[in-house]
Amino acid sequence: MNGPVIDYQDVFRALPGAVALLTRDLVYADANEAFLAVSGRTREQLIGRYLFDVFPDNPNDPSANGVRNLHASLERVMATGERDTMALQRYDVEDPERPGVWHERYWSPVNAPVLAADGTVALLLHRVEEVTEFMTARGSGGGRARVLEAELYTRARELQAINERLRDAHAREREVALHLQEAMLPAPRPLGHHRAAVRYRPAAGALNVCGDWYDLADLPGTDHTAVALAVGDVVGHGLRAAGVMGQLRSALSAASRVADGPAEALDVLGLYARSVDGAESATAVSVFVDWTTHTLAYSSAGHPPPALCGPDGAVVLLDRATDPPLGARPEHVPRPQARTGFTEGSVLxxxxxxxxxxxxxxxxxxxxxxxxxxxxxxxxxxETLADALLADLVPPSGLTDDTALIVLRL
Incomplete structure (x- = not known):
């Protein structure tokens, strides 16, 4: 059935709500009639101009923060690809007919992404609703109404101050998270003449620290001819999950240096995990690489299988020694272990x-x-291969879960 031909540009112009479209550089690409009316600007005064050149902060108000708050909201939309509803915002507007004269204005803004075909943010939709008359109690609402509106304004300012403190706290927490991540997931030391790369990517919108981890270690007494590799995943995000991750990573790294193989190392880790709050259902996989015999020994505790790619491009998933996650069994049972050979020049x-x-x-x-x-x-x-894998596999909107990655040339 053929429907009517819809001119969406006409629809946009006729929307009753005030809406503008911004480029990623925050330049006005378009605005509908309602936006022009409420902002007091003509199309020529908006289109092609930088948002904050048209609407700067009121220089006469030292507490003005409209530019900062709006800019932060738009940056969040570009980073996450998700809509951001701002708190009630005072944002004074200069009279276009009388330069230097500013009018006190209050707005309820919502910013949303306009996605391209590949899922990236192409434009920003900026919708505003003016609530100035309500907030300043203009008109004949009576004394009781004015008191109520003044109270609402006070509460809105208090909420705005709380939001600013929360943003500052979040910034401090992120700084702590970065230091924690660097301490617990350092760059790998050289493994003899063998080359390895590691990557760590938090989920979009998360702190730069999470429960995913990696570990690479030369095995004692092998003179760089044998190494132990491991990755793991703790349920959850944030500093608490990172704390659990640090304990498990350290425990497995130590166990790998004295165990007879990856299964025994995971046995030790599983027993230890029973005493760590938050380690329930954590997963891990361990691979011991022996260049003398050109073999891989591996064992998995509920984790996705490592991938081995030969020089000819054939890819094998190491999935013949998979067991439940750490602490999942009511009674301890020795974990399975498998072994496979590899050709020099392969990639793990x-x-x-x-x-x-x-x-x-x-x-x-x-x-x-x-x-x-x-x-x-x-x-x-x-290093190049690790970046290529992330480029191919990470969706344009960003990761929905944290990711750790090891690439080793065999």
Whole structure:
């Protein structure tokens, strides 16, 4: 059935709400008639101009923060690809007919992304509703109404101050998180003449620290001919999950140096995890690489399988020694271990589930994407290969789960 032909530009212009479109550089791309009316500007005074050149802060108000708050909201939309509803905002506007004369104005803004076909943010939709008359109690509302409106204004200012303190606290927490992440997930030390790369990516909108981790270690007495690699994933995000992650990573790193193989190392970690609050259902996978025998020994505690790519591009998933997550069994049972050979020049990749899992999608689809990308870029050096895998597998809107990654040239 054929419907009417809709001219969406006409629809945009006729919207009863005040709406403007901004480029990623915060330049006005378009504005509807309602926006022009409420802002007191003509189309020529807006289109092609930088937002904050048209609407700067009131220089006569030392407490003015409209530019800062609006800019922060628009940056959040570009970073997350999600709509951001701002708190009630005072944002004075200069009279276009009388330069230097400013009018006290109050707004309720909402900013939303306009996505391109590839999922990236192409434009920003900026919608405003003016509430100046309500907030300043103009008109004949009576004394009681004016008192109520003044009280609402006071509460709005208090909420705004609270929001600013929360933003400052979030900034401090993020700084702590960055230092914590650097301390617990350092760059790997050289593994003899073997080249490795690691990557860590938090979920979009999260602190730069989470429960995903990686570890690389030379095995004692092997003179760089054997190494232990591991990645793991603690349920949750933020500083608490990172604290649990640090305990498990350290425990497995220590156990790997004295264990006979990856299964025994995970056995020790599983027993230790029972005494750590927050370690329930954590997953991990460990691989011991032996260059003398050209073999890999591996064991998994509920974790996605490592991927081994040969020089010919054939990709094998190491999935023959998978057991439940840490602490999942009511009684301790020794974990399985498998072994496979490798050809010199192969590439081994360990990762956490954020790299391959997507909502409403079977995990096999993500594993297929990983295998195709790994085969395509297999000849690249580990650093380049790690970046290529992230470029191919991370969606344009960002990760919905944290991700850790190890790439080792065998």
């Amino acid at each position: 990749v360990l990762y956490t589930d954020g790299l391959v899992e997507r909502r409403r999608e079977d995990i096999d689809a993500g594993l297929d994407r990983l295998a195709r990308s790994l085969a395509r870029h297999r000849r690249a050096d580990p």
